[in-house]
Amino acid sequence: MAKNLADELDSMKISGPPSLFEMPTEMVYKIAGKVDPFSRLTVRKVCRNLRNVIDDTDPGFKKVEVDLGGYAGSHRLCLTSSICSYISYSPNSNNPGCTVERNSQRKSIEKTQLDAILDDLAVIVKNPKLRLDNFVIVSSCGNSKEFVEWLREITQSGSLLHTKRIRVIDCPGDLLGVLSHCKPGFLEAIEFYCFNSGKIDEITNLEQWKRAKSINIDSRRCDDIPIEHFFHFSRFTIRMGKLSVPDAIKIRDDLMKSAHFEYGIIDIYDELTPEAARVFNPNFIAHNRDGIENKIEQCLLTIYRKRLEIKKID
Numbered sequence: 648m649a650k651n652l653a654d655e656l657d658s659m660k661i662s663g664p665p666s667l668f669e670m671p672t673e674m675v676y677k678i679a680g681k682v683d684p685f686s687r688l689t690v691r692k693v694c695r696n697l698r699n700v701i702d703d704t705d706p707g708f709k710k711v712e713v714d715l716g717g718y719a720g721s722h723r724l725c726l727t728s729s730i731c732s733y734i735s736y737s738p739n740s741n742n743p744g745c746t747v748e749r750n751s752q753r754k755s756i757e758k759t760q761l762d763a764i765l766d767d768l769a770v771i772v773k774n775p776k777l778r779l780d781n782f783v784i785v786s787s788c789g790n791s792k793e794f795v796e797w798l799r800e801i802t803q804s805g806s807l808l809h810t811k812r813i814r815v816i817d818c819p820g821d822l823l824g825v826l827s828h829c830k831p832g833f834l835e836a837i838e839f840y841c842f843n844s845g846k847i848d849e850i851t852n853l854e855q856w857k858r859a860k861s862i863n864i865d866s867r868r869c870d871d872i873p874i875e876h877f878f879h880f881s882r883f884t885i886r887m888g889k890l891s892v893p894d895a896i897k898i899r900d901d902l903m904k905s906a907h908f909e910y911g912i913i914d915i916y917d918e919l920t921p922e923a924a925r926v927f928n929p930n931f932i933a934h935n936r937d938g939i940e941n942k943i944e945q946c947l948l949t950i951y952r953k954r955l956e957i958k959k960i961d
Contacts (some may be wrong), residue, residue, distance in 0.1 A: 696818045831858050870889070889917045912956050
């Protein structure tokens, strides 16, 4: 009897903590949720079970900035949750591949800079739970096409980029490729700083453009974009070579009566002509340094020599 009791007690003993493979899936999710966003990128490499769970958990990042511009010879990936952390990718001088560095920890790998940064970025972007406030891409002539092709491959797997704001800097000719892979409706704000934005007529026909709420275009003139293509935005900042009288009339009669419009700035390379200024202020005579204010409908309009500023007022 004593032997049977001893055997029964032995069977009740716990030999050790359960492994990740033995834990309930709900428990593994809770463990993953306790790991900070940056460490998850490392923890997911421990085993397939953890990788599957982490790849199905909100990454925790709200801003992602990928800099392929080659600043100081390096590419950089900036990931922001509650804090911002940079990962740099520098070319190796004596052997192929690159060196990856974060928080003073360095590791040499066989991948090229571009392959390494895009592979790390893919882990984040492919996550179906990713919901960004801001995605920034800084590119250059040498790698913008490769980035857009990478983004196309990502979205073909069913992972459209969910970001509220997209900011594109120096991505020559490939703005269409970047915007078209963002989630329409989720994308609210578009900013781009590119001298050559590519096929602008195709860009303005994208659902991403039509359903966004604000736009900021710098480094290029928007004379090739019909002014009414900006009227669905609640806020916009654009540059034009000149503002014609017909466009001024459209702004006065259509935009300024729009219920959803809030704020707009049109910077003008050439001086705003008196004829265009009188569309908004029939008594306009000449520009002054402080600007000339005039109220039309529910908007306060300020006329400067090279700027038109429109603000909805209560």
